[in-house]
Amino acid sequence: MKLLKFGGSSVADADRIDNVAKILKTYLDRGEEFAVVVSALGGLTDLLIQMSREAEAGDLAYKSTFAAFTERHFEVVERLISAQRQEIVKYELREWQIELANILQGIYLIRELSPRTLDIILSQGERHSAFLLSEVLRDRNIVAQFVDARKLVRTNSQYGNAQVDFETTYGNIQAYWKKVNGLPIITGFIASDEKGATTTLGRGGSDYTVSFFGAALEAEVIEIWTDVNGVLTADPRKVRQAFSIEQLTYEEAMEMSHFGAKVIYPPTLVPAMEKSIPIRIKNSFEPEHPGTLISGEPAQDDAHPVKGITSIKDLSILTLQGGGLFGVSGSNLTARLFSVLAQEEINIILITQGSSEQSLSFAVRPEQAILAQNALNQAFELEIRARMITPVKIEEGLSVIAVIGENMKSRPGISARLFSALGRNGINVALTVQGSSERNITVVISKEDEAKALNAVHEAFFLSDTFSLNLFMVGVGLIGSTLIQQIQDHAKFLREERYMEVNLVALANTKKMIFDDNGIDLGQWKESLAQGEPSDLKGFMEKMIALNLPNSIFVDNTANNEIANFYESILDNSISISTANKVAASSKYALYEQLKAVADKRGVHFQYETNVGAGLPVITTIADLVNSGDKILKIEGILSGSLSFIFNNYAAGMTFSEIVKQAQERGFTEPDPRVDLSGQDVARKLLILARESGLRLEADDIRIDNILPNACLMAPTIEAFWEELAAADGHFEQLRASAANEGKAMRFIATLEGKEAFISLQNVDSANPFYNLSGSDNMIVFTTQRYQERPLVIKGPGAGAEVTAAGVFAEIVRIGNLLSPVLRLPEE
Numbered sequence: 001m002k003l004l005k006f007g008g009s010s011v012a013d014a015d016r017i018d019n020v021a022k023i024l025k026t027y028l029d030r031g032e033e034f035a036v037v038v039s040a041l042g043g044l045t046d047l048l049i050q051m052s053r054e055a056e057a058g059d060l061a062y063k064s065t066f067a068a069f070t071e072r073h074f075e076v077v078e079r080l081i082s083a084q085r086q087e088i089v090k091y092e093l094r095e096w097q098i099e100l101a102n103i104l105q106g107i108y109l110i111r112e113l114s115p116r117t118l119d120i121i122l123s124q125g126e127r128h129s130a131f132l133l134s135e136v137l138r139d140r141n142i143v144a145q146f147v148d149a150r151k152l153v154r155t156n157s158q159y160g161n162a163q164v165d166f167e168t169t170y171g172n173i174q175a176y177w178k179k180v181n182g183l184p185i186i187t188g189f190i191a192s193d194e195k196g197a198t199t200t201l202g203r204g205g206s207d208y209t210v211s212f213f214g215a216a217l218e219a220e221v222i223e224i225w226t227d228v229n230g231v232l233t234a235d236p237r238k239v240r241q242a243f244s245i246e247q248l249t250y251e252e253a254m255e256m257s258h259f260g261a262k263v264i265y266p267p268t269l270v271p272a273m274e275k276s277i278p279i280r281i282k283n284s285f286e287p288e289h290p291g292t293l294i295s296g297e298p299a300q301d302d303a304h305p306v307k308g309i310t311s312i313k314d315l316s317i318l319t320l321q322g323g324g325l326f327g328v329s330g331s332n333l334t335a336r337l338f339s340v341l342a343q344e345e346i347n348i349i350l351i352t353q354g355s356s357e358q359s360l361s362f363a364v365r366p367e368q369a370i371l372a373q374n375a376l377n378q379a380f381e382l383e384i385r386a387r388m389i390t391p392v393k394i395e396e397g398l399s400v401i402a403v404i405g406e407n408m409k410s411r412p413g414i415s416a417r418l419f420s421a422l423g424r425n426g427i428n429v430a431l432t433v434q435g436s437s438e439r440n441i442t443v444v445i446s447k448e449d450e451a452k453a454l455n456a457v458h459e460a461f462f463l464s465d466t467f468s469l470n471l472f473m474v475g476v477g478l479i480g481s482t483l484i485q486q487i488q489d490h491a492k493f494l495r496e497e498r499y500m501e502v503n504l505v506a507l508a509n510t511k512k513m514i515f516d517d518n519g520i521d522l523g524q525w526k527e528s529l530a531q532g533e534p535s536d537l538k539g540f541m542e543k544m545i546a547l548n549l550p551n552s553i554f555v556d557n558t559a560n561n562e563i564a565n566f567y568e569s570i571l572d573n574s575i576s577i578s579t580a581n582k583v584a585a586s587s588k589y590a591l592y593e594q595l596k597a598v599a600d601k602r603g604v605h606f607q608y609e610t611n612v613g614a615g616l617p618v619i620t621t622i623a624d625l626v627n628s629g630d631k632i633l634k635i636e637g638i639l640s641g642s643l644s645f646i647f648n649n650y651a652a653g654m655t656f657s658e659i660v661k662q663a664q665e666r667g668f669t670e671p672d673p674r675v676d677l678s679g680q681d682v683a684r685k686l687l688i689l690a691r692e693s694g695l696r697l698e699a700d701d702i703r704i705d706n707i708l709p710n711a712c713l714m715a716p717t718i719e720a721f722w723e724e725l726a727a728a729d730g731h732f733e734q735l736r737a738s739a740a741n742e743g744k745a746m747r748f749i750a751t752l753e754g755k756e757a758f759i760s761l762q763n764v765d766s767a768n769p770f771y772n773l774s775g776s777d778n779m780i781v782f783t784t785q786r787y788q789e790r791p792l793v794i795k796g797p798g799a800g801a802e803v804t805a806a807g808v809f810a811e812i813v814r815i816g817n818l819l820s821p822v823l824r825l826p827e828e
Contacts, residue, residue: 002032003219005210007039007188009227010284011129013072014079016042021080021136023225023287024183028142035184037213038133039206040125041072052121055104056113062104070097073128080136089135093128100124115159119190119200123150126187126206134185143182149209150198152176153191161202162191164212166271173216186213204265211279215271222272222279224264230281230292231256231263234309238451239458240518245292245307247299249406252307253279255440258349259402260310269294298406305407305414306461311450312400315349316369317431320376321359322389337362340379346372350400350442352433361431363444369394398430399450402442403457409438418443421460424819425550426574426602427453448548456550466499469816470549472506472575474540475557476529478667479580480509482805483557488522490809500816505549507532508540515543541566545573551819553812556581567606571598576605576819578811580804585611586684589696605815612639612685613778615807616796621782622692625792630784632693635752637780638770639685641799642668642676643748645776647761650746656732657725668776668799672718673725679704679748679759686750689780690757697757705760707748739763745771769793776800 004027006020027034040048047069054062070093077089103121107113130146137144152172155162169191188206191199201208207224214222231253234242248256250273257266263281272279278295320337334351337360341348351362364372376392383389408414415434418441422429431444445453459467473480487502494500503519507529514520514532521528544554554570556563556579564583568591571577576599579585585592585608599606612618625632638644645668650659660677663669669676683702690697706713709728715721739746744763747770751758764771769791773779778798783791797803 012042162199
């Protein structure tokens with residue numbers, strides 16, 4: 001014997017009722033014995049409440065709402081019942097609808113709606129739907145019997161949330177079953193009191209109905225058919241990677257439903273649990289899916305100690321605090337608190353007392369917070385006057401996240417993984433509670449962080465072999481477009497070998513910007529960006545922050561001064577930064593220090609490896625030296641790819657202006673080569689190296705020996721600059737020839753020694769490591785206490801889109817590894 005329940009979206013309209021009828025037909029074809037409980041058509045309970053409130057308010061709109069109610073049911077009749085039987089079915093429905101219309105008219109006239117009257121009205125939803133399904137089945141030659149549960153289910157007279165008299169109800173159900181004829185189609189949610197007045201069973205009443213019917217009949221299984229594949233690991237509307245849970249214990253399901261899971265309500269479990277009847281949650285739109293089995297047996301060989309992550313989006317925390325609580329018996333205090341709140345019918349969602357015994361906090365629904373505060377302030381008035389405790393404080397705008405699982409008991413590492421996932425994503429925990437059963441850990445966080453926390457925690461417990469990075473990228477020129485291509489080319493490798501999924505969530509250039517939570521198609525990004533909305537830097541930042549996605553990285557591929565102004569806000573909102581833009585790290589030291597401090601405070605990462613040496617590991621090398629206790633004595637470097645190319649290739653037989661032109665044509669210099677030749681770009685890089693070494697230098701502290709004649713620097717246009725540079729070819733030839741005569745080569749070298757930083761054009765001999773430099777390579781030489789006799793040398797390409805993009809890409813992966821859920825739970 002099975003009990004099946006259908007409701008909500010599974011019986012929302014004619015097509016879905018037809019689908020239910022087909023499911024029931026397969027059960028009959030298999031020769032199974034079962035009964036069906038039905039709730040109102042999807043959305044119609046709300047419609048009944050709406051028309052009742054409209055009538056009570058004297059609003060004639062109730063008539064059109066009533067008309068919509070009748071039309072919904074007549075549409076089902078006209079779609080699913082054969083023509084010759086339609087009027088018979090409609091006649092029965094009209095009888096009930098006349099009754100409903102008369103009640104609504106009475107409410108409209110006296111402007112009063114009692115709970116008892118509302119229950120009579122709400123009963124119409126289940127009566128209509130169960131009757132319709134039974135008639136649809138009869139129309140298909142299936143012997144079906146409409147069962148009005150009010151004749152069997154006895155309750156008290158607490159209208160709106162009546163309590164079932166199980167002894168009488170079970171006896172009625174068992175007696176009825178002895179004479180049942182055909183397939184029973186039972187109304188859920190509704191019942192009657194000992195006087196025969198209609199009552200309702202409250203939230204989740206239809207699920208509750210199928211549970212106690214199953215218990216009364218000692219069913220082998222209870223099936224609750226919904227619109228999802230069972231109970232999921234998290235709310236799929238908030239966590240896209242949520243998946244079906246194969247098996248839950250009653251206790252796990254109870255915890256999940258208490259903390260926000262909508263698939264099943266806590267009272268539903270009790271009658272089934274008392275009789276050890278398993279409950280299976282199925283999907284009426286995918287009936288072949290096994291769904292979730294809820295029983296008294298824990299899952300065998302379950303790989304996940306955590307079964308589900310649930311949340312309650314909006315709640316308020318109230319706190320009693322003061323030295324007067326110290327030493328007070330916890331049971332006396334909580335008993336008094338519970339008594340006060342019970343009198344006001346205020347439900348406590350969770351409660352915790354500080355280990356110091358000087359505070360007690362509990363969570364309630366926001367709409368009950370003020371009522372609870374007033375009641376407690378009044379109840380503890382003497383203690384407040386005596387300053388033993390302070391007036392009750394309310395904290396609003398909070399959410400609760402619960403991590404639930406039977407196998408969490410005595411399993412070390414669960415809390416560590418939970419708090420690590422929250423901490424990595426900058427999510428502050430206001431309150432934490434662990435049940436004495438060790439079956440759940442509950443944290444209270446800001447409501448704004450709910451979705452982010454759910455995704456971060458879900459990833460940590462269920463997707464620990466893979467994790468997602470969410471990128472927000474500004475700048476899609478040579479470096480940006482090359483970076484996107486590299487990400488696309490290596491996506492499979494990252495996924496399969498590094499267990500990392502890189503999502504490009506947002507893109508922007510100077511003209512357009514696009515956002516896609518699901519990830520922009522990397523093969524179509526140019527077309528998508530061309531169709532995007534107008535670029536708005538401030539709007540881009542605001543939207544990125546508002547999305548509040550876990551594991552977020554902002555990628556700056558520009559040299560834009562304005563973008564760097566947003567860095568502090570980005571970091572302060574727990575978003576890491578990978579930037580090729582030198583502006584922030586080479587600006588005022590106070591800003592540089594502040595950005596580092598904010599990143600550290602929020603537990604995120606501010607990285608700019610490509611600021612110096614493109615893809616070369618220069619900044620990470622300094623960090624390794626400093627962090628391991630080495631002392632940097634001197635740094636020398638050729639830090640400009642463009643200047644490296646120019647002086648490495650400037651030889652007899654060519655003019656200086658010609659080699660500079662070649663450098664520009666190859667993309668090594670800026671459109672205005674003075675940016676490179678002035679040494680300002682090298683100065684910014686040297687400043688960054690100095691700061692990474694621990695020096696508090698400003699840009700003005702760096703001396704630059706200028707190599708350009710003043711006429712070149714002061715030329716009003718780029719064209720005029722080229723003319724002046726050509727006029728200076730003789731000057732540069734003299735410098736080159738002089739160096740060559742001494743067997744030396746000219747190199748533009750940045751030097752940091754002690755607290756002195758300077759940049760100059762130097763002549764170096766063949767013993768110098770810079771002498772044999774070629775192409776556009778950079779070279780950095782570190783002399784430290786450990787590397788004195790043989791300095792540490794880093795050498796390689798220091799310019800070009802490919803290597804710079806590769807450096808940014810490596811940095812993204814590095815940040816990703818730092819953000820990833822690295823903790824592994826020990827085996828049992």
